Amino acid sequence: xxxxxxxxxxxxxxxxxxxxxxxxxxxxxITEVKGRGEQKGIKLQFRGRIMDVDMLPKIKIEIxxxxxxxxxxxxxxxxxxxxxxxxxxxxxxxxxxxSIRIRTGEIKS
Amino acid sequence: xxxxxxxWLLTSTALVxxxxxxxxxxxxxxxxxxxxxxxxxxxxxxxxxxxxxxxxLGYTMAFGRDISGLLGGLEHIGLKDLKMIDYAFVAFQLVFxxxxxxxxxxxxxxxxxxxxxxxxxxxxTSIVYDPLAHWVWGNGWLAKLxxxxxxxxxxxxxxxGFSALALAFVVGKRRGFGxxxxxxxxxxxxxxxxxxxxxxxxxxNAGSALAxxxxxxxxxxxxxxxxxxxxxxxLIVSWIKGKPGSLxxxxxxxxxxxxxxPAAGFVDPLSAIIIGVVAxxxxxxxxxxxxxxxxxxxxxxxxxxxxxxxxxxxxTGIFASVGATGLLLGNVGQLVAQIIGAVSAALYAFVLTLxxxxxxxxxxGLRVSNEEEYVGLDVSQHGEVAYT
Numbered sequence: 001x002x003x004x005x006x007x008x009x010x011x012x013x014x015x016x017x018x019x020x021x022x023x024x025x026x027x028x029x030i031t032e033v034k035g036r037g038e039q040k041g042i043k044l045q046f047r048g049r050i051m052d053v054d055m056l057p058k059i060k061i062e063i064x065x066x067x068x069x070x071x072x073x074x075x076x077x078x079x080x081x082x083x084x085x086x087x088x089x090x091x092x093x094x095x096x097x098x099s100i101r102i103r104t105g106e107i108k109s
Numbered sequence: 110x111x112x113x114x115x116x117w118l119l120t121s122t123a124l125v126x127x128x129x130x131x132x133x134x135x136x137x138x139x140x141x142x143x144x145x146x147x148x149x150x151x152x153x154x155x156x157x158x159x160x161x162x163x164x165x166l167g168y169t170m171a172f173g174r175d176i177s178g179l180l181g182g183l184e185h186i187g188l189k190d191l192k193m194i195d196y197a198f199v200a201f202q203l204v205f206x207x208x209x210x211x212x213x214x215x216x217x218x219x220x221x222x223x224x225x226x227x228x229x230x231x232x233x234t235s236i237v238y239d240p241l242a243h244w245v246w247g248n249g250w251l252a253k254l255x256x257x258x259x260x261x262x263x264x265x266x267x268x269x270g271f272s273a274l275a276l277a278f279v280v281g282k283r284r285g286f287g288x289x290x291x292x293x294x295x296x297x298x299x300x301x302x303x304x305x306x307x308x309x310x311x312x313x314n315a316g317s318a319l320a321x322x323x324x325x326x327x328x329x330x331x332x333x334x335x336x337x338x339x340x341x342x343x344l345i346v347s348w349i350k351g352k353p354g355s356l357x358x359x360x361x362x363x364x365x366x367x368x369x370x371p372a373a374g375f376v377d378p379l380s381a382i383i384i385g386v387v388a389x390x391x392x393x394x395x396x397x398x399x400x401x402x403x404x405x406x407x408x409x410x411x412x413x414x415x416x417x418x419x420x421x422x423x424x425t426g427i428f429a430s431v432g433a434t435g436l437l438l439g440n441v442g443q444l445v446a447q448i449i450g451a452v453s454a455a456l457y458a459f460v461l462t463l464x465x466x467x468x469x470x471x472x473x474g475l476r477v478s479n480e481e482e483y484v485g486l487d488v489s490q491h492g493e494v495a496y497t
Contacts, residue, residue: 011285011288011289013289014290053489
């Protein structure tokens, strides 16, 4: 089991959500986050002064999936969240030890 | 004017003043959270800019001595040669000029430079609003024609609605419009704004009697009646297609308020129900039409104020029975005058706004850069953040 954490553009959430659902991955957790990548956000240029906007709003999607589904989920996210410009975000994959369903106590590991 | 009339006029002025920031909240809730301050700021700066312009130039252009039916003379520049009691009327008319311009910010949402908006504001209020106010209320050519506009259906709503449409064509769509969802970020804020608009509208319409009398009382009750009828009819037609949204209730109420505005001093409460019901339905379909055509007139000033105002002008010509007669009482001429007034105001506002917007675009540029639009106008235009 793996946990996929994807940081994406807020405006891309709807497409990503829809595409994942169509591929059969419905369960996910979504958080509004702020952050910056290697470009340190965006520099806005005004006449004679530069303004840094370094913490940009993003969306974090968290999905826990079986190992064999991970690649498909990653590809779906990439295809639907990419604009080709700086700030498209990142995807992280983490190992998961156990998942427990609270309602039934059912354990997956 | 007797003291009671003066008291009611000043009270109405204060009521209508609250509509402009109220409109800012109404619009502000409907945009993204990165643009809410920009939206509210546009309403506030509108009020400030128009207040100064009105004192210096606007009042005299609208209400000065008539020059061939088209414009007021300049004898009252800077409110020269007016008695202090006249100031009550000057102030009352000022708050109308302000809200009219603020309505147009619908088409500016989330993409227009603050500086460009201020330049546009000064030009628009001088070139479009002041002459129109003169035509209808300042003894200009539409007044001589006999076109009725009790409280500004034509001067305020048709003009702002059709100007917003023209502006939407010049400014263009928001980046990502139609591509990803642009949900309202704070519906309670929009509902609060709508409440302030409804509240202020009593001053708008009942104040337009310019007296504390039976006409004011009539305007007051028909205003509330049409607002309620519009709220219910928009709710019903939108409920058939989905859920009864709170935004539908207030949008319908405003459609009803817009439509009753020109008729408020001329129709009875039962006619007000019909006017409001029809307004809720046609403004709702105007909004669907606007969306189907992919026009980003973002917050529907055209669908609600433009179309609702147009219907109100025509409805005045149909239902007038108080102090005037309309089609139902056999007066075809009144309906003709109403149609001429509505069409000419819509055309004048639309064409002149196209020209003014093009001019602003070619001189200082209307739109913010792509990066500025992406991070939002609150940060890029004002250096502020609404929610931390």
